[in-house]
Structures are given as structure tokens and as C-alpha cells.
Amino acid sequence: MNGYAHMAVLTIIVISAFYAVWFRDLLSSVISLAVFSLLLSLEFFILQAPDVAIAEAAIGAGLSTAIYIIALRACKALRKPNGGEGR
């Protein structure tokens, strides 16, 4: 049972990390990175480290996503479909 949970979570981690690199839209990439961080905290919880899991969920999925979104709004790159390249 635990092995299957490991396999599923690690597979979705690899998929979300691939999409974080693959998307041209930067907001989609940031959301994919937040999903990656949330699943990483779930993996920490499966590996019986709930302390690290709480820190990863708060810092990785909450604060760093907010900081990335603030930085994207400051660059005005949110509204361009190509992520601000090429103008």
C-alpha cells in the first residue's frame, strides 16, 4: 500500500516538474511549481517527517508562489501569452 502511494506521488511530482519547465505561460508555470511543492510535502509526510512537511507546504506552496506572482505582476508579464518574450 505504501509502495503504491510512493509510486503515484513520485510520478505526479515528475509530471508537474516537467510541466513547470514546459509551459510558455509563466503563470501556469508558477501554478505547476506550487503543485510540485505540495506533492513534495505529501511525499515528506509519507516518509514520516511531518515537521518538514508543514514547513514545505507553508514556504513552498504558499509563500514562494505568492512571491513569484508578485514578481510576475511587477514585470507585467502576466497578460502576455508568450510570457513576455518578443514583445
Add this chain to the structure above:
Amino acid sequence: MNPLSVVVRTICDIFAWFMGIFGVYIIIHGHLTPGGGFQGGAVVATMAAFLLVAYGGKKVLSFVRPGFYSGMETAGLLLFITAGFLGMGTTFFYNFLAGRGGLFGAVVPIGPNSGILNSAGTISVMNIAVGLEVIGGLSLILIYMFKGIRLFDDHAGRSESGHDR
């Protein structure tokens, strides 16, 4: 920075309070359950990030000044150092409050039990101090990033409302 749509603001009104209460719960149960000062402080600072993203920096900064968070950070540091030096009669960081009765020093009964909340002595005080410190520091990072946006915002000449895309 203008506020986001009404859906985002309603969800923020409902859930931000639960995030704050959960962070404070993690801080004050730091010696019994997983988590502690840093983790709970990060959760409460996520509430500040939530409010800033949903309502925009101008409205949040109108009722919370950065000096409030700076004072919270200073209070956390001073509380931690004071709690360390008050045990100086025996050693540095000596747990002088444990087992004395009162708010922080309840006596733990012998035998298996599920843990008593106010029995940790100075460790609870230090968790609260680290929690105040982390809330102040991480919220100050977010607030100053919003102030940095406002520097570039005056020559933009655009009106943003509704959804973000």
C-alpha cells in the same frame, strides 16, 4: 495593484481566518505535535500573503503599517534572548519555569498520558518568540515587494480589474 475579482476576495474572507488560527495552533502546540515556531509562523505569514494578493497592497497597507511587523520581529528577538538569560542562575537557556505551577509550569503526572499543553516551561515561551519573529520577517518581505511594485506603477497608465488573465 488593484484587487482581484469578487470570487477571490470572498474565498479570502472565508479562509484567511482559518489559516491564521491554524498557524497559532501550530505555534502554541509546538512541544507536543509536529511543527513549532518556524512552521506556525510561516503559516500565519501565508495568511498575510493571501490578503496582499487578494486585496492589493494599497488597501492592506492602509490598515497595517510595516512598523507593526517590524515591532513584532523585535519583540520576538527580545523575548527569546530574555528567556535565555533568565535561566542564567544555573546555566544559559536553563528551563527555570518547568514544574513550578502557573501558566507554563504544570507538573506532568507519572505514567503514559497524552501530553499536557502548559507543561513545557521556557520551551513554550521560545516557540512563541520564534513564531513572532518569523511572522514579522516573512510578512515584511512580502510587504516590501509590494512597495517595490508601486515604484514602477505610476507610469503604467493601465486599469486592472476583474480577473488576472
